[in-house]
Amino acid sequence: MAAYYVRSGAAGAGTGADWANAYTTLAAALSGKAAGDVFYVSEDHAESQASTLTLTSPGTAANPCKILCVNHLGTVPPVSADLRTTATMTTTGNVSIIFAGSAYCRGLIFSAGNGAGTSNLHITSSDSMWVFEKSSLRIGSTGGGTVGMSTGITMMLRLIDTTVRFGNVAQGFSVFAGTIQWHNTANAIVAGGSIPTTMFKFTSSRSGSVELRGVDLSAVGVGKTIFDNAASNGPYACTMIDCKIDAAVTISGNPFAPSATFVDVWRVGASGVNYAQARYRYAGNLVQETTIVRTGGASDGTTPISWKITTTAGATWFEPFECPPxxxxxxxxxxxxxxxxxxxxxxxxxxxxxxxxxxxxxxxxxxxxxxxxxxxxxxxxxxxxxxxxxxxxxxxxxxxxxxxxxxxxxxxxxxxxxxxxxxxxxxxxxxxxxxxxx
Structure with a gap:
């Protein structure tokens, strides 16, 4: 394992050997390196370009590279106290940022585009895994664009305490053929952008999954939907656990086919309750009920609850709506x-x-x-x-x-x-x- 330094303001030889001779771009630093290498990015790093920015990590899922924002005036090599969250990587115009290979990235802000067209933040290579912690993924263009994945298969995007921002209501997440996990993120939507009409879009006939745990999506409100159910794609398995949402948001509709989107929701709501849950399937849906309840029946210890099951025209004896166990x-x-x-x-x-x-x-x-x-x-x-x-x-x-x-x-x-x-x-x-x- 080798360590390299990246700082846009460096004026030395550009070898990455130390801060004085740091690489000035992350793409150059990643080129020709090995799985497991570490890349220290200065807290004042501000990289911008007007063409597609492709970041190809030589890491693998078993041995990802580490890309860490740190204080360049701190300890060498950096220690925990030197970790920062302020380095920026930006493209201008209608330009995307592409991720390939596998990496763990901490403390960087990625902003794709500032034009009126389409810009994406995508993982595009098969078997890739990118983990972003205490980072931010943003689309600055005001046309189309998504955060997520495209082109490849078996891809993983994992967000930990990482926020997003979008530039148009038609944008959102793209779950192409892989998994998106989003965990432990307060105020997950950065203010100042647009709130997508549909947060998670399913864009291929392949399969994928979304898992949200401890994510605050309360900025996604009336007239908005969290999980797409209209497109003829799938199957996609979606889970929300212990998340905060707006009371007026639509979590999902009933999927269009038995093998399309599956959505399960546990302890998700807008108020301080611990019993809110829901399930959405082709044959019907389930939500918690607090009025039509049985005396002495199920309770969270304070509030009596029952399950309200509403079937669709697609329910049959062969393919019924099935409640959680x-x-x-x-x-x-x-x-x-x-x-x-x-x-x-x-x-x-x-x-x-x-x-x-x-x-x-x-x-x-x-x-x-x-x-x-x-x-x-x-x-x-x-x-x-x-x-x-x-x-x-x-x-x-x-x-x-x-x-x-x-x-x-x-x-x-x-x-x-x-x-x-x-x-x-x-x-x-x-x-x-x-x-x-x-």
């Missing part, structure tokens, strides 16, 4: 156990067992962890449907109570996973995600 620990072995979930809806009569049912996954084999499945739906595709049993308890709304119950015989102690499935088209059900074992 409800886990409950079971200590019984060798004897039958009944797992029950209560629900309510406005259908006037209890729903049939091909309209909503529960499936249990449990340890039914004493000699292996091979799962056993049982459900209370109709027996097969040709079987006649029957009504579910009437439910019990007091609910805060709707009309017709029902219950979903399955009998299982565990052979080992362990978690039982229950998944409610709904197949009646264009219908609304409320279920209490508190399981009773008896």
């Amino acid at each position: 409800i886990a409950i620990w079971n200590d019984t072995t060798g004897s039958a156990v009944t797992a029950t979930i209560e629900g309510i809806w406005g259908g006037g009569a209890v729903p049939n067992d091909d309209e909503i049912w529960v499936e249990a996954e449990y340890l039914g084999d004493a000699s292996s962890p091979m799962a056993t499945f049982v459900n209370d739906s109709k027996a097969n595709v040709l079987a006649a449907a029957a009504g579910q049993d009437a439910g019990s308890g007091t609910w805060g709304g709707s009309t017709t109570k029902f219950k979903l119950a399955v009998i299982l015989t565990p052979q080992q102690k362990g978690w039982v996973l229950l998944r409610v499935k709904a197949a009646k088209v264009s219908s609304t059900f409320y279920v209490d995600p508190k399981v009773t074992l008896s």
